[in-house]
Amino acid sequence: KAGVTQTPRYLIKTRGQQVTLSCSPISGHRSVSWYQQTPGQGLQFLFEYFSETQRNKGNFPGRFSGRQFSNSRSEMNVSTLELGDSALYLCASSLDGGTTDTQYFGPGTRLTVL
Amino acid sequence: DAKTTQPPSMDCAEGRAANLPCNHSTISGNEYVYWYRQIHSQGPQYIIHGLKNNETNEMASLIITEDRKSSTLILPHATLRDTAVYYCIVRVGGVYSGGGADGLTFGKGTHLIIQP
Numbered sequence: 001k002a003g004v005t006q007t008p009r010y011l012i013k014t015r016g017q018q019v020t021l022s023c024s025p026i027s028g029h030r031s032v033s034w035y036q037q038t039p040g041q042g043l044q045f046l047f048e049y050f051s052e053t054q055r056n057k058g059n060f061p062g063r064f065s066g067r068q069f070s071n072s073r074s075e076m077n078v079s080t081l082e083l084g085d086s087a088l089y090l091c092a093s094s095l096d097g098g099t100t101d102t103q104y105f106g107p108g109t110r111l112t113v114l
Numbered sequence: 115d116a117k118t119t120q121p122p123s124m125d126c127a128e129g130r131a132a133n134l135p136c137n138h139s140t141i142s143g144n145e146y147v148y149w150y151r152q153i154h155s156q157g158p159q160y161i162i163h164g165l166k167n168n169e170t171n172e173m174a175s176l177i178i179t180e181d182r183k184s185s186t187l188i189l190p191h192a193t194l195r196d197t198a199v200y201y202c203i204v205r206v207g208g209v210y211s212g213g214g215a216d217g218l219t220f221g222k223g224t225h226l227i228i229q230p
Contacts, residue, residue, distance in 0.1 A: 090158070
């Protein structure tokens with residue numbers, strides 16, 4: 001079974017631009033979560049989607065948004081990019097997002113904001 | 115979710131067993147212990163999880179103390195490819211209601227270095 005895939009793997013943007021990242025979950029998984037990883041803050045939870053609905057959200061500004069499609073694929077968008085948004089963005093999928101449901105991570109998208 | 119404490123770094127010789135400790139003294143009865151690892155700049159990889167009994171899979175063994183306040187992840191025969199940051203995470207288990215599961219809370223983990 002194929003793992004979680006994320007595209008693109010690397011991205012360079014400039015301040016003020018917006019960016020969209022894509023995540024395809026493991027086949028049959030309906031929950032998709034997004035995380036941001038920076039050297040200073042470590043791995044932080046952004047939000048979780050299930051059946052096209054955002055069910056939970058971490059402590060990030062409204063510039064960070066996402067959506068999920070009927071096939072469970074998910075996108076996250078960051079508007080008005082800031083230098084501090086440079087990070088590794090990780091997507092994880094699980095069967096239904098239950099708290100004992102194992103999350104499987106993709107390889108991440110490395111975003112650099114200049 | 116309960117807080118965990120791990121040593122920041124550890125060394126282990128290749129071929130030997132690597133024993134990674136985790137302290138979770140405030141763990142509640144319905145909280146599971148999860149272990150993930152992250153090889154440099156890759157996505158975290160799930161290793162194993164457990165509630166109160168010891169668990170073993172093809173990657174590792176998880177030993178949880180009887181009072182559940184600490185656990186040890188054991189990699190039986192460490193190889194150079196096991197060099198990574200290992201995260202111990204405690205998470206509430208069971209059926210949740212309403213608004214979806216919170217994300218996993220990652221601490222700083224243990225940087226395990228396997229020496230040739």
